[in-house]
Amino acid sequence: MLHVDSARGWRGGQNQVLLTARGMAARGHDVTLVCQSRGALAGRARAAGLDVRETPFGGDLAPGAVVALRAALREIRPEVVQLHDPHAVAAGLLACRLAGRPPAVATRRVDFALRGALSRWKYAACGRVVAVSEAIAGVLRRDGVPPDRLRVVYEGVPDRPPRPGGRDALRELGISGEAPVVGNVAALTGHKDHATLLAAAARVLARRPETRFVIVGEGELEPSLAAQARALGLEGRCVFAGFRNDLDRLVPAFTVFCLSSHMEGLGTSLLDAMSFAVPIVATAAGGIPEAVSDGITGRLVPPRDPDALATALVEALESPERRAAWGAAGRRRFEERFTADRMVETTLAVYRELR
Numbered sequence: 154m155l156h157v158d159s160a161r162g163w164r165g166g167q168n169q170v171l172l173t174a175r176g177m178a179a180r181g182h183d184v185t186l187v188c189q190s191r192g193a194l195a196g197r198a199r200a201a202g203l204d205v206r207e208t209p210f211g212g213d214l215a216p217g218a219v220v221a222l223r224a225a226l227r228e229i230r231p232e233v234v235q236l237h238d239p240h241a242v243a244a245g246l247l248a249c250r251l252a253g254r255p256p257a258v259a260t261r262r263v264d265f266a267l268r269g270a271l272s273r274w275k276y277a278a279c280g281r282v283v284a285v286s287e288a289i290a291g292v293l294r295r296d297g298v299p300p301d302r303l304r305v306v307y308e309g310v311p312d313r314p315p316r317p318g319g320r321d322a323l324r325e326l327g328i329s330g331e332a333p334v335v336g337n338v339a340a341l342t343g344h345k346d347h348a349t350l351l352a353a354a355a356r357v358l359a360r361r362p363e364t365r366f367v368i369v370g371e372g373e374l375e376p377s378l379a380a381q382a383r384a385l386g387l388e389g390r391c392v393f394a395g396f397r398n399d400l401d402r403l404v405p406a407f408t409v410f411c412l413s414s415h416m417e418g419l420g421t422s423l424l425d426a427m428s429f430a431v432p433i434v435a436t437a438a439g440g441i442p443e444a445v446s447d448g449i450t451g452r453l454v455p456p457r458d459p460d461a462l463a464t465a466l467v468e469a470l471e472s473p474e475r476r477a478a479w480g481a482a483g484r485r486r487f488e489e490r491f492t493a494d495r496m497v498e499t500t501l502a503v504y505r506e507l508r
Contacts (some may be wrong), residue, residue, distance in 0.1 A: 187206045246435035414441070
């Protein structure tokens with residue numbers, strides 16, 4: 154199997170690529186990963202023992218990437234190539250055509266509409282298109298991807314125990330004692346809508362002043378979000394924690410996990426929270442309702458509604474019994490639908506359709 158990803162940084166999508174490639178290698182498949190030169194994924198994949206080829210990606214049809222992929226296809230002769238992001242789909246599909254092999258599987262992780270004729274063509278031209286939620290599959294159908302080529306394969310995360318030291322991690326962030334903590338893990342980008350989360354935080358603190366907020370992630374909006382937090386008087390009560398490598402100890406220490414996106418393919422950070430039985434308050438955006446059932450595994454509110462988000466957070470903070478029930482139900486939903494093992498097996502089943 155050949156996996157292709159063009160991203161330079163490290164976000165949920167790159168973690169999914171690594172989990173997929175490692176899972177297939179563990180099942181005895183020969184796996185090669187072609188990824189961005191000097192990117193975060195290359196180092197992590199190599200450390201995991203995978204065969205890694207680095208190449209510069211720079212847009213949809215970067216000539217260097219196409220040439221490198223064609224060479225890799227001719228050398229490795231994989232049975233299937235999986236193209237994990239839009240630039241990888243364009244370069245990989247062209248390389249497959251030039252090399253005369255193999256069938257291509259495209260992955261779509263966002264619920265944005267396909268923009269332009271090239272985007273619509275490249276996804277429709279793949280043998281299969283994997284959408285990571287039914288919401289994304291609906292967008293792709295509306296944008297012209299043939300329904301018979303679409304398959305939904307939910308993203309997954311490993312089933313692992315929490316790491317100890319969660320409260321210590323919070324104290325390192327300046328949160329002392331047993332203060333209730335609302336946590337968020339997401340890139341600081343527009344569609345994650347941290348602005349609504351901060352507006353809701355001010356409302357929550359007016360009713361539950363002991364609450365603290367922790368936002369984990371990096372992105373281009375960090376300066377403006379920090380300025381908004383200061384303007385709302387959240388200094389000392391809302392922590393921007395940046396990128397963290399210790400989420401397996403930090404997330405289990407959250408009292409409530411909150412995702413405020415106004416667009417979301419699925420949200421792998423939600424799956425991490427569910428795996429640790431952390432109750433969730435989130436928006437009903439994109440594929441989120443496929444993971445979070447309102448009133449069962451958490452609470453869902455309309456996107457871009459800080460009043461509704463604040464009300465739901467206060468509801469969760471004031472009811473330990475409700476939090477425990479939501480967390481336990483979320484853990485069961487994770488076991489049934491969102492493990493990394495299930496994702497790998499379902500992806501391999503899609504591959505078998507093309508042989």
